[in-house]
Amino acid sequence: MSRILIVEDSDSIALLLRRRLEMAGHSTVRAGNGAEALETLAGGERVDMVLLDVTMPRLSGPEALTELRMTHPRLPVVLVTGTRPDRELEERADGVVKKPIDFDELLSSVDRLA
């Protein structure tokens, strides 16, 4: 069972992700944007994987991904996005899950990557 960092500015979507991950036996920690995610990790929080929203205030998904790749190069990052990301962004992430979320797909990427 894994510990997942949910980076999502919408409270209701963050809660949805948390419930489904917990139902599958995982534990979660949440950050409201990219900057908070980096702070959480810098504060010593150990996670197996990051689910990263793309459009967020303060630090967006793509910006946070760039930072994460430098500070935590081995940490798997899956983008959870309402828009189709451009290829460059897609190639930088370990996976992309489209909103509305197909949870079979999401949970299988968690099992594969985390």
Next chain:
Amino acid sequence: MGPKDGNGEERAELIKRSHDALPSAILTLDREGRVVLTNATARRMLPMVTPGIELRPLLEGMTNVEKVDRLLHHRALVTFAPEPGGPELHWMAWEMPGPEEEMVLTVWETDWNGDLNENRAAFAMAASHELRGPLTTLQGFAEILDIQRDNLTPQQVEAVEIIERTARHLAVLVDDVFDMSRNSFGELRLNLDETDPGEVARSVAATLEPRIAERGQRLATILGPALPTIEADEARLTQIVMNLVNNASVHNPSGTRIEVAVRRHGEAVEIVVADDGVGLPFDDLDDVFRSFSRGETAEEGDRTGSGIGLTLARLLVKLHLGEIAVESQPGEGTAFTVWLPVDRRAGLEGAARDRS
């Protein structure tokens, strides 16, 4: 000595060179409306506009009086080609500060496809963010209930199934809108055919009448005499009128009267969708055509949802080489007017001249 501390002559020369470097044409008018200053782009783009000439009559020779009024009096952005068959230019007038009532006009040329692509990208981005989020939540939590259906009563299971089904339907609609905005607009080909605009109005009325009646509103259709057929895409024209009527209905209370009038005006067909409702909550009425600007009084969870309809309507009107305008007074109502050229090749300019 740098220009900053230079003498008046050097500064004037610097201002002139900056002026000439701009890609837009710049026309400065005195209080009598005579051109007193032009920049290099203006001299190239608008060779007929020479210093000393009175601008207004010149513009009236290029387009209709109404547009010239909108430009010079209402400070609206207008678009027209100064020469028949020449490039379309965008015109904007600005008052200059000071007591002399001078005015400065900027005129620029945009590549039509580039303009559309820009709209399309902004549209897709906004739609994506606004719609997919709530949809994700709705669908996701309904699924959670469905997983726990053993704990639910049969009626609750039924409710959950309906929510899930509706969410899936919405997801399809959202995808349609995306595909349209993302992939189609630049290359969208209208399926042009001889179309009866009166028939379009009648069919929209027939489709929407039951829903409008349910809201306690009335819908009237008024068709003028001798309506010509126009070269249009019937499905798209239906979509335009449907959007306008639907918009009038959902944003107004019970008791509102909505009227769809179709008539011929010279070489144009005019379709007016008017209501006697609450009016639009916008300071700048052109905002209604921008995606996701729904006005300050639009309620959370509003029945229409997206705010795409009017943007889409305007794009479709433009593709028909037509024009759309809106007038609205708080407490008195709103009227959208669409003009479509009867002869698409002659365009709306000829038709518009007849109108004024």
